[in-house]
Amino acid sequence: xxxxxxxxxxxxxxxxxxxxxxxxxxxxxxxxxxxxxxxxxxxxxxxxxxxxxxxxxxxxxxxxxxxxxxxxxxxxxxxxxxxxxxxxxxxxxxxxxxxxxxxxxxxxxxxxxxxxxxxxxxxxxxxxxxxxxxxxxxxxxxxxxxxxxxxxxxxxxxxxxxxxxxxxxxxxxxxxxxxxxxxxxxxxxxxxxxxxxxxxxxxxxxxxxxxxxxxxxxxxxxxxxxxxxxxxxxxxxxxxxxxxxxxxxxxxxxxxxxxxxxxxxxxxxxxxxxxxxxxxxxxxxxxxxxxxxxxxxxxxxxxxxxxxxxxxxxxxxxxxxxxxxxxxxxxxxxxxxxxxxxxxxxxxxxxxxxxxxxxxxxxxxxxxxxxxxxxxxxxxxxxxxxxxxxxxxxxxxxxxxxxxx
Amino acid sequence: xxxxxxxxxxxxxxxxxxxxxxxxxxxxxxxxxxxxxxxxxxxxxxxxxxxxxxxxxxxxxxxxxxxxxxxxxxxxxxxxxxxxxxxxxxxxxxxxxxxxxxxxxxxxxxxxxxxxxxxxxxxxxxxxxxxxxxxxxxxxxxxxxxxxxxxxxxxxxxxxxxxxxxxxxxxxxxxxxxxxxxxxxxxxxxxxxxxxxxxxxxxxxxxxxxxxxxxxxxxxxxxxxxxxxxxxxxxxxxxxxxxxxxxxxxxxxxxxxxxxxxxxxxxxxxxxxxxxxxxxxxxxxxxxxxxxxxxxxxxxxxxxxxxxxxxxxxxxxxxxxxxxxxxxxxxx
Numbered sequence: 001x002x003x004x005x006x007x008x009x010x011x012x013x014x015x016x017x018x019x020x021x022x023x024x025x026x027x028x029x030x031x032x033x034x035x036x037x038x039x040x041x042x043x044x045x046x047x048x049x050x051x052x053x054x055x056x057x058x059x060x061x062x063x064x065x066x067x068x069x070x071x072x073x074x075x076x077x078x079x080x081x082x083x084x085x086x087x088x089x090x091x092x093x094x095x096x097x098x099x100x101x102x103x104x105x106x107x108x109x110x111x112x113x114x115x116x117x118x119x120x121x122x123x124x125x126x127x128x129x130x131x132x133x134x135x136x137x138x139x140x141x142x143x144x145x146x147x148x149x150x151x152x153x154x155x156x157x158x159x160x161x162x163x164x165x166x167x168x169x170x171x172x173x174x175x176x177x178x179x180x181x182x183x184x185x186x187x188x189x190x191x192x193x194x195x196x197x198x199x200x201x202x203x204x205x206x207x208x209x210x211x212x213x214x215x216x217x218x219x220x221x222x223x224x225x226x227x228x229x230x231x232x233x234x235x236x237x238x239x240x241x242x243x244x245x246x247x248x249x250x251x252x253x254x255x256x257x258x259x260x261x262x263x264x265x266x267x268x269x270x271x272x273x274x275x276x277x278x279x280x281x282x283x284x285x286x287x288x289x290x291x292x293x294x295x296x297x298x299x300x301x302x303x304x305x306x307x308x309x310x311x312x313x314x315x316x317x318x319x320x321x322x323x324x325x326x327x328x329x330x331x332x333x334x335x336x337x338x339x340x341x342x343x344x345x346x347x348x349x350x351x352x353x354x355x356x357x358x359x360x361x362x363x364x365x366x367x368x369x370x371x372x373x374x375x376x377x378x379x380x381x382x383x384x385x386x387x388x389x390x391x392x393x394x395x396x397x398x399x400x401x402x403x404x405x
Numbered sequence: 406x407x408x409x410x411x412x413x414x415x416x417x418x419x420x421x422x423x424x425x426x427x428x429x430x431x432x433x434x435x436x437x438x439x440x441x442x443x444x445x446x447x448x449x450x451x452x453x454x455x456x457x458x459x460x461x462x463x464x465x466x467x468x469x470x471x472x473x474x475x476x477x478x479x480x481x482x483x484x485x486x487x488x489x490x491x492x493x494x495x496x497x498x499x500x501x502x503x504x505x506x507x508x509x510x511x512x513x514x515x516x517x518x519x520x521x522x523x524x525x526x527x528x529x530x531x532x533x534x535x536x537x538x539x540x541x542x543x544x545x546x547x548x549x550x551x552x553x554x555x556x557x558x559x560x561x562x563x564x565x566x567x568x569x570x571x572x573x574x575x576x577x578x579x580x581x582x583x584x585x586x587x588x589x590x591x592x593x594x595x596x597x598x599x600x601x602x603x604x605x606x607x608x609x610x611x612x613x614x615x616x617x618x619x620x621x622x623x624x625x626x627x628x629x630x631x632x633x634x635x636x637x638x639x640x641x642x643x644x645x646x647x648x649x650x651x652x653x654x655x656x657x658x659x660x661x662x663x664x665x666x667x668x669x670x671x672x673x674x675x676x677x678x679x680x681x682x683x684x685x686x687x688x689x690x691x692x693x694x695x696x697x698x699x700x701x702x703x704x705x706x707x708x709x710x711x712x713x714x715x716x717x718x719x720x721x722x723x724x725x726x727x728x729x730x731x732x733x734x735x736x737x
Contacts, residue, residue, distance in 0.1 A: 013569075017577040017585040022663055024576065025482040034639035038717070041592060043643075043651055048588035050661055052537040053581065 010042055011035060020050055294320055295328050304342040304384060311384055311399050313339050319386065321399045334402040337388035344382040345395070444469050448495050456503035461511035461519040471510045472498055475574045506575030509582075513571035515558065527583060534584045538591050548591055552583075555590075622693075626701050629687040633680055634717060641676050646717050648673055 011019070011032050018024045019032040036043050291310070294300060298314035305311075310322040311331075317338035320328040333339070386394040386402060393405040449469045453459075458468050481489040481497040489497070508526075511519030531552070536545030558566035573582050637645070647653045647661075648669075655673075659666045681702065688698035 012572065013585045013589060014572055014574045014576065014582060017582045018574070020585065020661065021577040021581050025484075027484045028479070028482075030639070033643055037639040037642035037646060040646070040651065040714075043647060045585060045588045045592055046661060047647075047651070047653060047657060048538050048591065049581070049585040050657065052534040052584050052588070054660065 009035075010039065016042065016046055017049070020046060020053075291322075292326055292328060294318075295330060296320075301340065302342040304344055306344065306382065306384070306399075309384075309399050311342050313342055313386075317389075331400055331402075335386065335388055335392065335394045335404070337390045337392065339386050340389050341387040343385045343387070345385045346382055444473060444494075445491070448498065452498055452503055455499075456507035458503075458507040458511070461507050461522070462516045463507050463511045463514070463519070467510060467514065468507060471506065471571075472501075475501070475506075479574065479576070501575035502578060503575065505579035506573065509570040509573040509575075509579055512556070513558070513568040515566070515568075520557075527580060530580055531583050531587070534580075535587050535591075538584075538587055548587060548594070552587060552590055622697075622701050623704060625688065625691055625693070626684075626704055629684050629691065632687060633683045634713075636683070642717055644669070644673055644676060650714055650717060 015024065015028065015032060019029060019036075022029075024032060036046060291300075291303070291312075294312060294314050296314045296316060296318055298316055298318075300312045301315050301317075303310065303312045308323065310325060312320045312322070312328070314320070317333075317340070319331040319333065319339055319342075321331050322328050384396045384399055385405070386396070388394070394402045395405045396402040449465050449472075452472065453463075453465045453468050456463075456468060458464075476489075476494060476497060479497075480487070481494050482500075483489050483493065508519055508523060512523050532546060532549045535549035535552070536542050539545040539548055556568055556570050558568040569586060573579060634642075634645075644658065647658050648655070655666045655669045659669045662669070684702060685695070685698045688701055689695060693701060
């Protein structure tokens with residue numbers, strides 16, 4: 001401290017340095033701080049000295065060799081966090097998938113086609129809630145069907161898969177169901193004026209059948225066609241119809257239709273099923289019947305069922321026919337090439353179906369649906385079609401005698 | 406502050422005409438005999454051993470003289486109202502950086518062994534610090550070289566060499582002391598070169614305007630600001646001056662005060678809020694309504710001809726005046 005060579009009173013270098021290094025006693029620290037508060041020169045000295053010390057420290061830090069693992073100090077926690085996130089994501093995903101497999105089996109049916117007007121019957125009371133009947137027969141297990149009903153109340157056979165909208169129903173199967181049959185039974189004479197659709201679904205693999213049979217029965221079905229805006233409400237099918245049907249699965253759907261004077265039963269149709277939605281959401285009663293293994297011990301490539309017959313092609317291209325659902329008999333190939341697909345097709349052209357509906361009671365000819373009792377709109381509504389690998393279509397009404405289309 | 410000149414109280418050395426090592430016996434050292442008698446021999450022996458003074462060719466008497474000078478100057482770290490007892494003295498001396506103190510004292514006495522060690526230890530850090538302070542390698546090297554010559558004792562007074570190293574008390578580190586000395590020399594250099602600025606480019610500052618011709622409201626506000634700033638405690642003044650006048654960063658202020666940056670930020674925020682409240686209160690006390698006081702605070706600062714630097718830097722009652730008066734003129 002000097003008052004001779006400096007204007008005013010200033011702390012000397014030693015005191016300023018001790019202040020920077022916090023080496024001063026408290027009273028001197030306060031004195032120095034009080035001086036620094038009013039002396040810009042001493043503050044500048046202090047800050048310059050401090051900055052030079054920090055610069056040296058930084059230079060020393062930069063010259064120090066870093067260990068090879070020093071870079072991992074930042075990367076390791078980030079990697080650990082990412083690993084934890086990935087594990088949690090995988091765990092949640094696997095849990096969700098397992099729950100989906102265990103509880104639901106999604107099947108969606110997409111039906112497209114021109115919208116069909118649905119006439120209403122004001123005189124007939126509509127059921128409030130969908131009703132379903134527990135399966136009384138082991139044959140009536142599974143059915144996911146979208147009924148297409150013409151204004152006259154008759155079923156547009158063979159055109160079920162092209163209704164005026166997309167109707168997605170929930171099913172339990174996660175495996176593809178290529179072909180299936182459905183029987184539409186609008187009960188015009190009943191007070192509820194509901195129509196019942198009984199469908200049969202046969203799947204091409206045994207695994208799908210296993211999963212279907214595990215599903216629990218549900219009280220009913222309710223679906224809505226967006227285009228037509230008509231709610232399809234499940235209703236118990238007619239017991240006699242269900243008993244007569246050789247279907248592997250049944251779904252009871254009661255659309256709010258007017259009661260026509262016709263009754264349709266035993267309609268076979270093909271519906272593409274895509275497993276996307278949940279069965280439980282619809283509370284649908286679904287069961288499936290196990291089909292016996294094919295005699296060739298190969299898996300079925302394509303399976304199609306009529307009300308009384310079931311046809312199957314195995315992976316080698318051989319065709320098998322089952323009339324009782326329990327045994328298979330081989331069908332001699334009458335076609336050239338290899339059979340790759342089976343389907344059901346209407347036997348009558350579209351223009352004749354309206355007339356068939358009017359004369360429903362007189363057109364039961366082939367007898368496949370005659371056993372259902374009651375009037376049937378169209379007797380020979382569908383024939384089997386077999387498609388070979390060359391694209392040639394062969395048709396058969398009984399599954400044994402085939403001719404080229 | 407012309408810190409380039411030697412400080413009073415420094416030890417005198419023989420003339421540096423001969424750069425050879427000066428024998429300890431040849432150095433006329435002014436030993437405060439009165440203080441020497443107060444230091445017990447056991448303590449001196451202990452401190453001498455702890456300082457490794459023998460390696461610097463520093464005798465016990467020379468070390469004891471330096472310690473006595475330091476103890477007298479700082480009153481052994483106690484306030485000046487307290488007379489230190491022997492235990493307090495011993496604690497103070499033991500708390501010093503004795504090896505660095507011995508080295509500095511030996512260098513101040515011109516011991517060649519000490520200088521060799523000093524150069525080996527501090528040459529490079531001193532040059533780096535000078536470059537860092539000057540922000541220029543050339544200026545830094547020049548600054549370091551000039552300080553070396555000064556430390557060696559080229560300055561003479563009354564026919565004796567004087568080394569600034571003798572003023573090192575050992576309370577802080579020797580390297581920190583060297584850095585602070587470098588900063589002082591750099592500021593002295595800057596002030597000298599500023600004085601040498603040609604007159605045609607020199608813009609003389611205008612005389613401080615008086616507050617008399619200001620409008621009444623502005624005049625009232627200026628007075629309130631003056632009163633409010635004068636009521637600040639030293640730490641608050643230091644914060645405001647460092648942050649707003651010196652443009653120092655929060656980090657630099659925090660490093661100097663050994664607190665966290667957030668603490669400085671909080672203090673500044675609280676301080677500015679307190680200043681605003683104080684100004685409002687002062688204005689309201691002066692007769693303004695609350696709304697008028699708030700409107701007065703919204704006055705354009707350019708309309709208030711106040712020199713904040715002058716207000717903040719206005720000298721308080723001499724902080725070190727009493728302290729200086731206690732020290733003997735030789736030891737200043």
